[in-house]
Amino acid sequence: MEESAPAAAIELRSVVKRFGELTAVDHLDLIVPNGICLGLLGPNGAGKSTTMRMLTAQAIATDGSITVLGFRLPEQSKAARMAMGVVPQLDNLDVELTCRQILTVFARLYRVPGPERAAAVQRALQIANLTGRADTIVRELSGGMRRRLLVARGLIHRPQLLLLDEPTVGLDPQVRQELWTLIDGLRADGVTVLMSTHYIEEAERLADTVAVMSAGRIIAQGTPAELVLDHAGREVVEVYGPPAQLAELEADAERRGWRHRRSGPAVAVLRAEQLDGDAPEGVRRPANLEDAFVALTGQQIE
Amino acid sequence: MTADALGTPRSPRLGRLEPAALAAVMSRDVVLFKRYWKATTFSSIVQPVIYLLAFGLGFGNLIHSVGHLKYVQYVATGVVATAVLFSSAFPGMFNTFIRWQFQRTYDALLAAPIDVEELITAEILWVSIRAGVYGCAPLIVGFFWGLEPEPGMLLVPLIGFVTGFGFCSFGVLVAAVAKTIDNFNYVTSAVLTPMFLVAGTFFPISALPAGLRTIALFNPLYHCVALVRDASLQQFSSGDIVHVAVLLAWALLLWRLAVWRLEQRLID
Numbered sequence: 001m002e003e004s005a006p007a008a009a010i011e012l013r014s015v016v017k018r019f020g021e022l023t024a025v026d027h028l029d030l031i032v033p034n035g036i037c038l039g040l041l042g043p044n045g046a047g048k049s050t051t052m053r054m055l056t057a058q059a060i061a062t063d064g065s066i067t068v069l070g071f072r073l074p075e076q077s078k079a080a081r082m083a084m085g086v087v088p089q090l091d092n093l094d095v096e097l098t099c100r101q102i103l104t105v106f107a108r109l110y111r112v113p114g115p116e117r118a119a120a121v122q123r124a125l126q127i128a129n130l131t132g133r134a135d136t137i138v139r140e141l142s143g144g145m146r147r148r149l150l151v152a153r154g155l156i157h158r159p160q161l162l163l164l165d166e167p168t169v170g171l172d173p174q175v176r177q178e179l180w181t182l183i184d185g186l187r188a189d190g191v192t193v194l195m196s197t198h199y200i201e202e203a204e205r206l207a208d209t210v211a212v213m214s215a216g217r218i219i220a221q222g223t224p225a226e227l228v229l230d231h232a233g234r235e236v237v238e239v240y241g242p243p244a245q246l247a248e249l250e251a252d253a254e255r256r257g258w259r260h261r262r263s264g265p266a267v268a269v270l271r272a273e274q275l276d277g278d279a280p281e282g283v284r285r286p287a288n289l290e291d292a293f294v295a296l297t298g299q300q301i302e
Numbered sequence: 303m304t305a306d307a308l309g310t311p312r313s314p315r316l317g318r319l320e321p322a323a324l325a326a327v328m329s330r331d332v333v334l335f336k337r338y339w340k341a342t343t344f345s346s347i348v349q350p351v352i353y354l355l356a357f358g359l360g361f362g363n364l365i366h367s368v369g370h371l372k373y374v375q376y377v378a379t380g381v382v383a384t385a386v387l388f389s390s391a392f393p394g395m396f397n398t399f400i401r402w403q404f405q406r407t408y409d410a411l412l413a414a415p416i417d418v419e420e421l422i423t424a425e426i427l428w429v430s431i432r433a434g435v436y437g438c439a440p441l442i443v444g445f446f447w448g449l450e451p452e453p454g455m456l457l458v459p460l461i462g463f464v465t466g467f468g469f470c471s472f473g474v475l476v477a478a479v480a481k482t483i484d485n486f487n488y489v490t491s492a493v494l495t496p497m498f499l500v501a502g503t504f505f506p507i508s509a510l511p512a513g514l515r516t517i518a519l520f521n522p523l524y525h526c527v528a529l530v531r532d533a534s535l536q537q538f539s540s541g542d543i544v545h546v547a548v549l550l551a552w553a554l555l556l557w558r559l560a561v562w563r564l565e566q567r568l569i570d
Contacts, residue, residue: 019570050570056413059570078415086413092406094330101333108326109414153410 008067009034009161009192010055015064017050017216024050026216027064034160037183037193039207041200043297047216048196049089052165055194056086069161082110085154089165089196091146095139099130099149102138103156110157120156128152128182144175151182155191162186164195168202180205204289214297224289232259232291233271239282240266249280261294270295319423323416327424330411335432346389346432347439354381354440357504358447368506371535378444379534380503382437382458383465383526387498390433390466394473395486397425398564402477408568418565426470426557433466434459441534454533461533464549465526471556478563502527522552 010032017025025047032038040048053059055068057077066073071080094102103121112120125131128148138146147167154162167183168176183206187193197203203210204224211221220227239249246267253260256278259270270291272279335342358377368376401407411421438458445451476489500507500514501523507515518524525545532538532545 017570053570057569058409058412078417081413082415088406088409088413090406090409092410094334094405094407096337097333105326105330105333106414108329109323109411109416111322111326111415 007034008032009069010194011065011067012051012054013065015051015054015066016062017047017054017059018062024216025054025061028213028217030211030218030221032192032194034192035190036208037187037195037206039203039210040194040196040213041198041203041207041210041293042196042213043198046198046213048198048213049165051213052089052163052194052196055163056081056084082157083159084161084163085157085159087150087154087162087164087167089169091150093138093146093149093153096137098135098137099125099141099152100134102149103153106153106156112157120158124152124156127155127185129178142175144171144178147171147175147179148182151179155186159191161192161194164193166196166198168197168199176202200288200290200293210289212293212296220292220296227292227296228287228289230292231295232287233273234287235272235284236268236270236287236291237272237275237279237282237284238263238266238268239280252280259295261291318417319420323420324424324427326414327411327416327421328428331425331428342432343436346385346436349388350381350385350440351443353384353504354378354443357381358444361504371531372448374444374447375449375535376531377504378440378447378449379531380501380527381440382462382530382534383501383523384498384503385440386433386437386462386465386526387469387494387523389436390429390469391473391494393429393432394426394470394560395477395480395489396473396483397429398474398477399480399483399486402564402568403483412568418568419561422474422561422564423557426467426474426560429470430463430466433470434461434463437462437466437530449534452534452536454536454538457533458530461526461529461549464553465522468522468549468553468556471553471560474560475556475563478560478567497521497523500524522549525549525552 008031010030012028012030015025015028016023028047028051030051040051042048050059054061054066054073057074060074068077068080069083071077073080097105100121103124104117107117107120122131125134128151130145130149130152133141133145138149141149151167164183168179171179180202183193183195187206187208195202195206208223209221210224210227211218212227213219220231222230239246241249249267250260253267253269258275261268261270266282268291269275269280269282270287272284354377358374362373362377365373367373408421412418441449441455441458476486480486500510500518501521502518507518507524510518525548529542529545529549532542
């Protein structure tokens, strides 16, 4: 690390990843500046996890260039991994070990010097609010605790960069809130975070910048507010009614060139503020990231 | 955590096969071993000891000697290789497959600054050290049936380590090639069992038909048996150089193959 700190924590340029016939990542360009939380938002199968795996060189790009913390991948990936933490989507904790044992092993893996190891473990336990469970076997922890331990494990060596792959997938709402608080705290401490998620609410709540990923590439990027304004406008009008009426409205919207989407039992017409007197009767609400996301990808997600 | 999360980057030597990386991976094995040592030790020792008792006491009543050796000397030294085989090839296959496919442990470790070569080498090293120790069990049991302790026996853990390194690597390679864990049955029945039967453990390979005898010469376990026997009975000969060379070549070759193949499977 002789060179001065790079401007961006992560830089992907025209990255391609093919698995046989399948192109999982298709000329992806993505820059994650230092010190922000960037949310990589996309439906399942968009290529988010593959992208994450390429950042740890657990998958090697077919084409393009990847730089992490100034290190070129895959050649210098070991040095890059030394300075970043990873929280995987799937729980891969050693279930027969205690929290302290797992964290100690990872402190060694990240070359935390012997005399500092116990303190590093203690600190990680505190961050994850697991101090009282230090000597509990992972098998006996709740799902939420296990997920917090995964985060603590990724932070054991005080990384400058943390990769979070779908950090709250499959967790109940209360546990999700706990994790969000934890991740929020990291961002406040200046850790750069790249988080993949298919939960719109998660991206909205945590990310400074959201990059919308679809079919292996980034199709839009900005703050949540920018994305909403650019792709869904200021207001949405939601029209409820019998199916026939909704179908008629959809046909009408199609004719007039209005952006619209199905939203549960209603049809939502985007950019309602621009429709003046033509706007259909319905419930007006502010546009949100979900509207923008559906407008962008044509896909409904949670 | 405070702003020093951004703290000073450490710049440890990041080469190939770093001792710190190997030690870190092995520290996990040590922690797990502390939890499972009873079961692991039991299964690694009991089976060879049963062979020793069955053949040594059972056959020993019919056959009193093989060449100039008492049968108990013959079998107790021979079964060392069996103990090494069992305590290295099986962990090589099963631990690798389970940690990689079921527990996803290797996924977690490879996200840290550890490469596949370090990960696999450390796993093999740990199993081989254990195999070297477990390999001594038949000798200790043999002491109770008239096997004489000899200084040359101090080489047995080392011989067991090198042999175990090869067989553990073989197991890792099998795990890296296997589609499902059931595939291991083929390897156990078709490869490991014949290997262990035609290694000169219970009867000399000179008793085999000529063709089979030639095949046995290519069996690394035969070279382990021969070397352990020579060391334990202090009867070294120039042939032992060949045994050492074969065991080292076997270990080296299978180690490289295991790393190469698993790297292909672990890294997309």
